[in-house]
Amino acid sequence: MKIICTRQNLVQGVTTAQRGVSAKNPLPILSGILFIAKNNSLELHATDLEMGIQCTIPANVQEEGSIVLPARYLGEIVRRLPDAPIQIDATQGNNAIIRYGQSEITINGYDAQEFPVLPNPQGKGSLSIPEEDLKEILRQVLFATSTDENRPVFTGVLMENNNGCLRLVATDTHRLALREENIGNDIEDISVIIPGKALNELARVIGAPDRNVTISLGDNQVIFSMEDTRLVSRLIEGQFPNYRQVIPRGYKTRLRMRTKELLESVERASLLARVGSQIVRLAIEEEKVIITANTEVGRIHEEVPVFLDGETTAISFNAVYLIDALRAIGSDNIYLDLSGPLSPGILRPVEEDNYLSLVLPVRTS
């Protein structure tokens, strides 16, 4: 292949494709990006065999063809190239000559024939959602996934679609986040578990205003299609836990308060509480919640004003889980619903009815 493109397009393409490259992949060729020049554009492919990213950038194709180049070196090099037209010449052997101005860099690569073909399934059902909306939905649920690969189901996010309502749920068994969005599409119902890792990478490449993502399903695969980029991921097999069962229906205590005030208090408490087990205690009184933590480093006593509906009570949480939940909620005011010191706390935005997150309490002696 032989192409000319702008530095800006090349940087954007390599940066996006690099997200599909796994740092610790045992197959050397998978540390590379597959370049395919055809039809006056340059396709970049990367995969770790679990997930693949493909993007397309405009290029002046002087000779069609393909090559695999090492992602890490290439990424660093293209970001340092001068802002001039860049030629990539891979017409001889398994290397590419990158030419710019009077200078050139030759990078040793791999034979494109050896690169595993990206799965490129034809989607069965598909639904469409604005990139900005999906990015925010992912932000609100991804934090609740587990990183423990021994229990794969909890490393993923359940994505359901029923009657035009898209629902994403994540839980690591200590906390749970659930977000619904009415997308009104007239498509078949789905229920799949998507790896959190793939959705994390997706969240990084989407977010362009006024653009949509199309989500479609293949055999055991999900495909996210954006303007110039596609992300394909395998699905996680297994049974997602019955999340409806763990969400309490009513409450004995409902607090309404400003998200920022509770968040900043718990963040300060966490600075001390991390010396112990990150336990913070919330004592709910008529007009305030008293947040305390007590460790060998010192102790904290904070008061946050609340509106109380129901009983006064006290409950302890892991500060990190509470902070994650409060940062994700994306609302100025929240309800915190409690049903006693041993039942989960439920956080809901006051302004919206489409999100909740659940945090299990810590049993203190």
Place this chain on the structure above:
Amino acid sequence: MKIICTRQNLVQGVTTAQRGVSAKNPLPILSGILFIAKNNSLELHATDLEMGIQCTIPANVQEEGSIVLPARYLGEIVRRLPDAPIQIDATQGNNAIIRYGQSEITINGYDAQEFPVLPNPQGKGSLSIPEEDLKEILRQVLFATSTDENRPVFTGVLMENNNGCLRLVATDTHRLALREENIGNDIEDISVIIPGKALNELARVIGAPDRNVTISLGDNQVIFSMEDTRLVSRLIEGQFPNYRQVIPRGYKTRLRMRTKELLESVERASLLARVGSQIVRLAIEEEKVIITANTEVGRIHEEVPVFLDGETTAISFNAVYLIDALRAIGSDNIYLDLSGPLSPGILRPVEEDNYLSLVLPVRTS
């Protein structure tokens, strides 16, 4: 002690004093900051016994006294406090109650009597220099210090004053940086070696426009006095190498070129060259220098236009040393003076005559 101050002043004071705290000090009390409240101000002291920092912030002193509080926790906590008046109450036992709004944090501390007294020598000679100038001078020489504690002299910076000319020199035996500044002070001649670590911390706290640093010498100590901050460091004993001897007097080849062009070329070459031994080769021709590197990852060939005075030649350098020198020079155009492939290269700013840096070549087979 009992004081009230603003969050902003407290953050600034703690952040400055924290620079004097060593992370790996074996004495627990040295992980703390000594607070002394007197005369309507709050002094903060920290030391690792090699170097000490002392700063003063305005405070409303309700009760004079002192306490030592752990720097790390305190720093994180005060940065997260709300922007309100903050009271520090250390009137009972070895702890402090930090009060803000309706909330309070109690931090366990140490008895101030056990904190080692900061050396506070009366300076013998002293000289004065604008903070901004000293910051730039330090930037230009500090990179050339060694981090090898087995040869202490090379971890320091030689500071000489002769006839009103201040001279700072650093070398790790592979490269050398020398900066002179005419400060015109009518003070006695000095010649001391100051630890690079202390000067690095100094460089971080100075830089305010229109303010001066006063440098004074005590017995085996140097004191840098700024508006609200003092930094004291022990001096390094020993004989600094005779730097004049290693700087070649003439040259066989003088190149004049744009700093940025050579820097960016060598930076790109370094991305490939790090796979080998960071060796880049410069072939000097009539109107250009050709920069090449050749490793198992690939090879690079760059051309940078130059004005040549003298012989064509070729020389190899460690790319990292060349990059450090080019970043430090602070001038749009440079001279690179060479005297053959086995003699050091000398970099000088074209616009100024007060700086040079020397890089030893790499002998290639």
